[in-house]
Structures are given as structure tokens and as C-alpha cells.
Amino acid sequence: EIVLTQSPATLSLSPGERATLSCGASQNVRSSYVAWYQHKPGLAPRLLIYDASDRATGIPDRFSGSGSGADFSLTISRLEPEDFAVYYCQQYGDSPWTFGQGTKVEVK
């Protein structure tokens, strides 16, 4: 199965700053089938990005995804207070679908 490694584990930033999260795969992900999710405690995870770079419905344009092959990233251009959360990447290029361990974006 494809192993996804997210870095860093924790990102300490201030509101207004730019956040760049990385997701590396143990092998190339077919068709760049990578998604990103935001998760806050006690809430349902929220789809942000699918197919590596397509924003899900209703997601603000400060969220963007990029990458191909085995290297993918999520960028939040200017952090808003509601963006502090844990972010997960997921690959669905090869079954079984797998997730990264998550990056926590916390307030500095």
C-alpha cells in the first residue's frame, strides 16, 4: 500500500501568515489522486482539495493544492483564526486508500 508522510508534524504560525504543508508518497500516486482534509476536534472532517489541486465546493480560495508524482502540498495563503486545525492528505490512486499522519497548524 502507498504510505503518505506529512511534514511538518506541527506548524506554529500567526494569523495572516502563509502555511505550506507537505505530503510525500512512497510511490507515485496515479492521476495525482490526492485529497486534503481539515479536521477540528469533535467535528466532521472537511474536504478542502481533491485531485491534488481542485478546491471542493465552498472552500475559500486562500486554500490551494499542488503537486504530482509523489510530492504534494497544501498552501493556506493567509491564515484566518478558523484555519487552525489538523490537516490530512489522502491518496486514492491505488487501493487501499491511505492517509497521512496529519499536520497540526497551531497558533504561535
Place this chain on the structure above:
Amino acid sequence: QVQLQESGPGLVKPSQTLSLTCTVSGDSIRSGAFYWSWIRQPPGKGLEWIGYIYHSGSSDYNPSLKSRVSMSVDTSKNQFSLNLSSLTAADTAVYFCARETTTGHFDFWGQGTLVTVSS
């Protein structure tokens, strides 16, 4: 707006079988446009896809759990269910249900339910 809600016991004994149900609103499982999945997250660990079921009853499971997992669907109630047998402490986790697109990402999730395996 599509909503999913997990229900089931919060505490199950080792060696027993866990049964969870997901109730869907805002979409019809019968439409056949999506798959319906279960995902879990053990405390302090990452997310693990358990498998999906389709409105027809066809399914696909993660090989790591395949021998212990079964899923079913009740289109009349707009619900789908997970059974996980031979439980151990390692099955303690938050269990999420989610709507899975035809390509494999999850566009709507439930908020999850914590299941603890303990005697």
C-alpha cells in the same frame, strides 16, 4: 446539505463484534451516485480506511481488516452499517462514516463515534 451520523455502542468487550450504523440525510443511498464508507482513527494515530459499500450491496474492504469486516446497506432507511468481529484493544478508535466519490475521495463525513474495546 448532506449529513451523516454514526450510532452504536461506545464500549464493546474484547472478542465481541462491533456494530455501527450510519444514517444519511440530504442524499439517497439508492441513487447509486456514491459509495458509502467507514474510516477509523485510533487515539493518537492516523486515519485508516476500512472499506465501502454500494447501494447494490457490493463492497470493498481494506485487506488489513478484510477477514473481520462486513458491511450492509438498508436503502429503505437510508442507512449503512459496519460489523467488525474479534475485537481487541487495538480496535479502539473513533469510527467515521463518509460519502465516497467514484474516484475515491470523501466529500462528506460524520463527526465520528468513539468505540472503546475493554472488558
